[in-house]
Structures are given as C-alpha cells and as structure tokens.
Amino acid sequence: xxxxxxxxxxxxxxAPWQLALRYVLLLVMLLVMIGPFVWQLSTSLKGMHExxxxxxxxxxxxxxxxDNFGRVAEIIPVWDYAFNSLKVASANVITNCAGAALAGYAxxxxxxxxxxxxxxxFILAMLVPVEGIxxxxxxxxxxxxxxxxLLGVLLPGSIGAMNVLLMRNAFLNxxxxxxxxxxxxGANTWQRFLRIALPSVKGxxxxxxxxxxxxxxxxxxxxxxxLSDPENFTLTIGLNYLHGTFAQDPRLVxxxxxxxxxxxxxxxxxLQRYFFRGVGEGAVKG
Amino acid sequence: xxxxxxxxxxxxxxxxxGPTHRSSGSxxxxxxxxxxxxxxxxxxxxxxxxxxxxxxxxxxxxxxxxSTLVNSFTDRRTLVPGEFVGxxxxxxxxxxxxxxxxxxxxxxxxVGVVPALIILPLLLALLVQRNIPGITFFRSAFYTPVxxxxxxxxxxxxxxxxxRGLINAVLEAxxxxxxxxxxxxxLLLFSAMAVTVWKGLGYYMIIYLAALANVPxxxxxxxxxxxxxxxxxxxxxxxxxxxxxMVLVGALSSVAAFKVFSEVYLMAGPSGGPAGEDTTLVMLVxxxxxxxSGRVGYASAISVVVFVVTVALMLLVLRxxxxxxx
Numbered sequence: 001x002x003x004x005x006x007x008x009x010x011x012x013x014x015a016p017w018q019l020a021l022r023y024v025l026l027l028v029m030l031l032v033m034i035g036p037f038v039w040q041l042s043t044s045l046k047g048m049h050e051x052x053x054x055x056x057x058x059x060x061x062x063x064x065x066x067d068n069f070g071r072v073a074e075i076i077p078v079w080d081y082a083f084n085s086l087k088v089a090s091a092n093v094i095t096n097c098a099g100a101a102l103a104g105y106a107x108x109x110x111x112x113x114x115x116x117x118x119x120x121x122f123i124l125a126m127l128v129p130v131e132g133i134x135x136x137x138x139x140x141x142x143x144x145x146x147x148x149x150l151l152g153v154l155l156p157g158s159i160g161a162m163n164v165l166l167m168r169n170a171f172l173n174x175x176x177x178x179x180x181x182x183x184x185x186g187a188n189t190w191q192r193f194l195r196i197a198l199p200s201v202k203g204x205x206x207x208x209x210x211x212x213x214x215x216x217x218x219x220x221x222x223x224x225x226x227l228s229d230p231e232n233f234t235l236t237i238g239l240n241y242l243h244g245t246f247a248q249d250p251r252l253v254x255x256x257x258x259x260x261x262x263x264x265x266x267x268x269x270x271l272q273r274y275f276f277r278g279v280g281e282g283a284v285k286g
Numbered sequence: 287x288x289x290x291x292x293x294x295x296x297x298x299x300x301x302x303x304g305p306t307h308r309s310s311g312s313x314x315x316x317x318x319x320x321x322x323x324x325x326x327x328x329x330x331x332x333x334x335x336x337x338x339x340x341x342x343x344x345x346x347x348x349x350x351x352x353s354t355l356v357n358s359f360t361d362r363r364t365l366v367p368g369e370f371v372g373x374x375x376x377x378x379x380x381x382x383x384x385x386x387x388x389x390x391x392x393x394x395x396x397v398g399v400v401p402a403l404i405i406l407p408l409l410l411a412l413l414v415q416r417n418i419p420g421i422t423f424f425r426s427a428f429y430t431p432v433x434x435x436x437x438x439x440x441x442x443x444x445x446x447x448x449x450r451g452l453i454n455a456v457l458e459a460x461x462x463x464x465x466x467x468x469x470x471x472x473l474l475l476f477s478a479m480a481v482t483v484w485k486g487l488g489y490y491m492i493i494y495l496a497a498l499a500n501v502p503x504x505x506x507x508x509x510x511x512x513x514x515x516x517x518x519x520x521x522x523x524x525x526x527x528x529x530x531x532m533v534l535v536g537a538l539s540s541v542a543a544f545k546v547f548s549e550v551y552l553m554a555g556p557s558g559g560p561a562g563e564d565t566t567l568v569m570l571v572x573x574x575x576x577x578x579s580g581r582v583g584y585a586s587a588i589s590v591v592v593f594v595v596t597v598a599l600m601l602l603v604l605r606x607x608x609x610x611x612x
Contacts, residue, residue: 012503014416025413026424033428033488039452040442053450056459095338103339110332118336125347129596131545131568132589135575135582136350136357139364156346159339189331218435220548221568225576236437240552243441250445257438268433272426275433279492 037261044068044254052250068255072242076230078256081238085217085260088154088234092216093209099159100208101201104167105193109179119168125161131221138225152226153234157215163208166281170204171197207278210271217264235260354593357586364580375587385588388567391475391550395566396543396599398479399486403539404532406483407490412524414491415498425495429488436485440552443481444468447553468553471563478549478564485549486542490535497531498524533607540599545592547572567592 039059045068046052046061072078107119137156138147146152179192187195198205220236227237239256268275358375362368379385414425431439446452447467454464467477501524509519525532547568550558556573558565565573567588575585 012416014418019418022413022416022418029410029413030424030427033431033484036442036446037430037434039446043445053455055455057452057455099338099342102335106332106335110335112332115332118340121340121348122343125343128347128351129541129545129592131547131571132592132596133347133350133354135571135580135585135589136353137346138576138580139353139357139362139582140346140350142364155342159342161339161343161347164339164343189335193335214433218437220435220437221572225572236435239437239441243444243552244556250448250451253441254445257441261434261438264433264435265430268426268430275429276492279489 040254040257043250044258046251048251068251069259072252072255072259075245075252076233076238076242076256078235078238078242078259081233081235082259084150084232085235088150089213089216091154092158092212095154095158096160096163096212097205097209100163100167101198101205102193103159103164104169105171105197107164107168108171109176109193109197110189122161122164122168126165130156134222134225137222141226147226148229148232150232150234153219153223154216156222157212157219160212160215163212166204166208167201169281170201174200203274203277204281206271206274207281210267210274211278213267214264354586354589357583358590360583362582362586364576364578364582368583371583375584378584379587379591384562384565384570385567385591387563388565388570388588389591391564392544392546392567392595394475395479395482395546396540398476399482399543399546400536400540402479402483403486403490403543404536407487407535408494408524408528408532410487410491411494411498412520415495425491428491431485432488434485436548437552439481439485440549443477443484444553447477469560471560474554474559474564475550478546478553481549481553482543482546486539490539493535494528494531497528501527530607533603537600537603540603541596544595544599 042059042061043052045064045066047063047065047067050062051058103118103122107115107122141147141152141155144152146155174197179196182192182196218236219234220240223234223237224240227233230238230241233241239253239260242256243253357368359370359372360368361371361374410428414421414428434442448454449464449466449469453467458464465473467473505523505527506519509523514522545568546566550564550566551569551572554564558569558573571585571588571592574581574588
C-alpha cells in the first residue's frame with residue numbers, strides 16, 4: 001500500500017498501477033470496437049491501383065482519394081438510396097412522435113371505458129416478434145397495394161407499440177395537479193395535452209425520435225422483403241445489392257457503408273445521452 | 287380476442303365522437319355519467335387520441351399475428367388464396383431437412399451468443415464504471431457498433447474476415463496460416479455469432495452500468511477489508527447484486543439470438559452458405575414465404591415454430607431466475 005494514490009471524479013482513490021491497467025484494457029477494447037470502422041474508412045479511401053490485400057496490412061491509404069464514392073454512385077444510385085432512407089426515417093420520426101404521444105396521453109391521462117383493453121392491445125403488440133409476422137405483413141401490404149413503395153416500408157413501424165407505452169409512462173409520472181388546475185381554468189383536452197403535458201415529456205419524446213430515426217435508417221429485414229424494384233431501394237437494401245453484385249471490389253462496398261454509417265455516428269455524437277437513456281427505458285419495458 | 291376488437295370498437299367510437307369532441311372544450315354535453323371535472327369532459331376524445339396508434343398496431347402487428355396463425359393451417363401462396371389443409375404444413379416440417387438445419391442453427395446461435403452476452407458486457411461495464419478522465423469517450427466508442435446498421439456491421443466484418451482481409455493478413459504476417467472464416471460451414475456460423483456479440487456488447491454494457499450504479503459501494507469496501515481479491519469480489523458481491531439484470535439480459539439476448547437473420551444472411555449469403563447449411567429459421571421463413579411464388583402457408587407454419595420457441599425461451603429464463611430465488 002505504499003503506492004501514491006490518485007483520485008477519480010467521484011473522489012474515490014485509485015492506485016496508479018490500477019489506473020494504468022485500466023487504460024491499457026480500455027485501449028485494447030477501443031481497438032476491437034472502433035478498429036473495424038476505421039479499417040473500413042481506410043479501405044474506402046484507397047485508390048484503384050493501391051494494393052488493399054497487402055500483408056502486413058497497410059492502415060493508411062498511400063494516396064487518399066474520394067474516387068470510390070464517385071464510382072459507387074455510378075454503379076448504384078447511392079445518393080437516391082440515401083435520400084429514400086432519409087425520407088422513411090424522417091417520416092418515421094414524425095409519425096412515432098405524434099402517434100405515440102397522442103396514444104400515450106390517452107392511455108395515461110384520460111378516463112374512459114376500454115382503456116385497459118387499449119393498453120393491453122399495445123402490450124400484446126409489443127410482444128409480437130417482428131420476424132414472426134413479416135410474411136403476413138407482406139401479404140397485407142400486397143392487399144393494400146403498397147408493396148414496393150416507401151410508404152409500405154414506413155407503415156408497420158410508423159407507431160411503435162413500445163413508444164406508445166414509453167410515452168404513457170412519461171405522462172403517468174407527471175403530477176396531475178397542474179393539468180387539473182388548467183382544466184379549472186377552462187383549458188380543453190387538446191390544450192392541456194399540447195401546452196402542459198407535452199412540454200413536460202420532451203426528454204422521452206427525444207428518445208422516441210432518435211430511436212425511430214435509427215430504427216428506420218438501419219432496418220434491413222422488412223425493407224428487404226417489401227421492396228423489389230431497385231428504384232425504391234433504401235440504403236441498407238442498396239448496400240446488400242451492391243455487396244451481392246460487386247463484392248469483388250471491397251473499396252466500393254466500403255465507400256457505401258461509410259455513406260450509410262456516418263450520419264448516424266454524427267447523430268450519436270451530438271445526442272449521446274438520449275441514446276443511453278433510451279437503452280435504459282427500452283430495457284425496462286422490453 | 288380483446289386485441290382484435292379494440293381497433294374495430296375504436297373506429298366506430300371515433301366516428302361517433304367527432305362532433306362531441308369539438309364541443310367538449312366548452313364543457314357542454316357529457317353523455318356518460320354524472321362524474322366530475324376531467325372525467326366528464328373526456329368521454330369521447332380519448333379514442334381520437336388513441337386511434338392512429340391502435341390502427342397501426344392493429345393492422346400491422348396484431349392482425350398479422352392472427353393471420354400468421356390462421357395461414358399456418360392453409361396452403362396459401364402469395365398469389366393463390368389457398369385452402370384449409372389442417373396440420374399438413376406441420377407434418378411437412380417434420381420431414382423437411384432444411385427446417386431442421388434452420389432450427390439447429392438458430393438454437394446453436396442461442397447457445398453460443400447468450401452466455402457471451404451475459405458475461406462480456408458486464409466485464410466491459412466494470413471496466414468503464416469508474417469515472418476516470420476520458421471515460422465518457424470510451425463508453426461512447428464502445429456503443430458505436432450498436433448505432434450502426436446491421437448491414438454496415440455485416441459488410442464490415444465480411445471484409446475483415448475475407449480470405450484476403452485484415453484478420454488473415456495479420457495472421458499471415460505473424461506466421462500463422464490464413465483461415466477461411468467465411469467458407470467453412472461452422473467457422474461461418476461462429477464468425478456470425480462473434481459479430482452478433484460484438485454489435486451487442488455496448489448495448490448490454492449500458493444496461494449493466496445502470497445496474498452497477500445501484501450496487502452499494504460499502505459492499506465492495508467491506509469485502510475488500512475482509513481481504514477479498516478482485517475476482518472474489520466479482521463473484522461474491524457484483525454478480526449477486528446484478529443478478530436480476532443478468533436474467534433480463536439473458537431473456538432479451540436469447541430471444542434476439544433465436545430470431546437471428548441479418549448477420550448470417552449477409553455473411554453466408556441469401557442461400558445460407560455451403561449447401562444452405564448455415565440457414566437460420568428466420569432466413570428460411572424469408573426464403574420460403576416471399577416473392578411471387580412464396581409459400582405463405584408453409585412459411586407461416588415455420589413462423590409459428592419461431593413464436594413457440596421464443597415464448598418458451600422467455601419462460602425458461604424467467605423460471606431459472608425463480609429457481610435461484612428459492
């Protein structure tokens with residue numbers, strides 16, 4: 001115990017050798033978790049004539065170039081696909097925020113017959129595994145004439161049952177008195193919802209928005225099933241197509257994956273705490 | 287049954303509620319009960335608030351669930367309505383070699399992935415638990431694979447594990463031979479499991495971090511005073527304190543693992559690797575049930591098996607938890 005001590009942010013003492021060991025392990029894990037992304041970025045920046053298969057591997061491109069991003073756009077309309085993904089993801093944010101807030105408010109704050117049945121419907125829906133119903137969803141979409149459209153991609157997840165229940169819990173945690181006071185002052189349901197309840201649950205709403213965006217942007221199985229015409233592909237489906245058809249040039253696939261992942265990494269970097277909060281709330285519910 | 291009637295009840299109520307809702311703001315016309323205040327005013331508008339959510343959830347979760355059950359007893363195809371065939375689909379399943387391959391692989395996936403996802407994220411959470419300088423950067427960095435699409439993750443690892451990819455280049459540089467991660471049936475499945483674990487680490491790490499924050503520090507200090515080393519403290523203090531979280535992680539990850547699709551689809555290809563030997567159950571559902579010649583009835587029967595196993599897994603994990611309590 002003769003080591004000099006250092007102190008962490010919580011005021012707990014930690015021995016220097018222990019601190020050093022921690023950082024070594026953290027750096028090893030950093031390599032494992034981030035290394036593959038960096039390698040993909042590096043591959044996407046390597047020119048056509050650079051050997052990407054060398055052993056030992058070369059981590060830095062000798063002549064970094066953005067050519068691959070142009071070339072991948074010649075093979076598949078990658079920017080159109082990105083725009084399709086953006087459209088679906090943005091719409092998914094709007095529908096989930098609006099739909100989940102409205103339904104959550106109805107479940108939490110309103111008194112009416114059938115409320116328990118409505119709550120149960122959302123709980124059951126949350127428990128149904130998406131992977132088990134995709135074929136039935138596909139036939140439903142065909143019946144509606146919406147297969148192979150972006151609307152068809154959007155609809156099944158457009159108001160997630162879990163988001164409704166998240167919003168319900170958020171509203172339940174608000175003190176009822178403020179709304180009762182507003183009621184006495186003559187505010188109607190809509191006004192109480194919009195002006196009083198909604199501003200108090202902004203945090204949960206942000207979580208719903210972020211996970212709705214991420215869910216739609218990253219989704220693979222459902223768009224794979226519902227989209228058949230390359231015109232309407234989203235980015236993930238386009239990448240899968242690129243991989244299947246042009247796998248012989250990893251630079252192109254790498255460029256495509258970089259395009260798909262950068263927006264989300266930026267979003268995550270800006271809004272980290274909502275991402276982490278969402279994990280906690282989702283896990284408790286899920 | 288309640289779940290199916292809810293959306294229908296909703297549409298009629300909502301239609302009737304329209305005008306009433308608009309006038310309710312001024313406090314007029316309660317039709318139901320003499321109740322007080324908020325209760326009286328809100329007799330119809332709730333259905334309007336809940337309508338969009340109930341409609342979507344009813345049409346795209348609950349109805350498809352029921353129709354999957356019904357379809358599993360028919361020979362319905364994508365373009366042919368089909369007829370009731372009793373248990374024929376399930377009888378066919380028993381003799382379908384591909385079904386057993388799928389079931390085997392999905393079950394193996396649970397066995398391989400779940401223990402790793404219960405233990406490793408806990409260790410990772412312990413590593414990032416102390417608030418030492420720069421730790422928020424590391425926490426975020428470890429979470430990055432969670433944020434990335436499974437397609438991006440799959441394609442990154444396809445390239446990493448390629449015969450001439452980074453891992454093999456390193457193996458060769460250090461004198462070990464190259465390994466065909468993506469050409470051997472079993473190596474492929476294990477590689478996909480490793481990717482699943484890699485992508486899930488950060489997610490479950492955050493869950494464990496929240497649980498660890500609630501472990502009283504005194505427990506550790508007392509154990510340390512008693513002379514318990516780090517490993518002993520992990521087993522006698524940390525594990526019992528986060529056990530319910532471990533059960534939660536076990537339940538979440540086992541259900542997710544059994545339904546694995548994307549990782550294997552991307553790494554083994556749509557047909558499931560050499561001779562389809564790496565096909566998982568959900569891959570089989572996708573392959574059999576989609577497209578213009580899709581056998582909806584048969585794919586639904588496989589889906590029913592997915593439901594049943596999923597529910598059984600949940601119950602199994604929860605039961606294991608209760609047993610430990612006793």
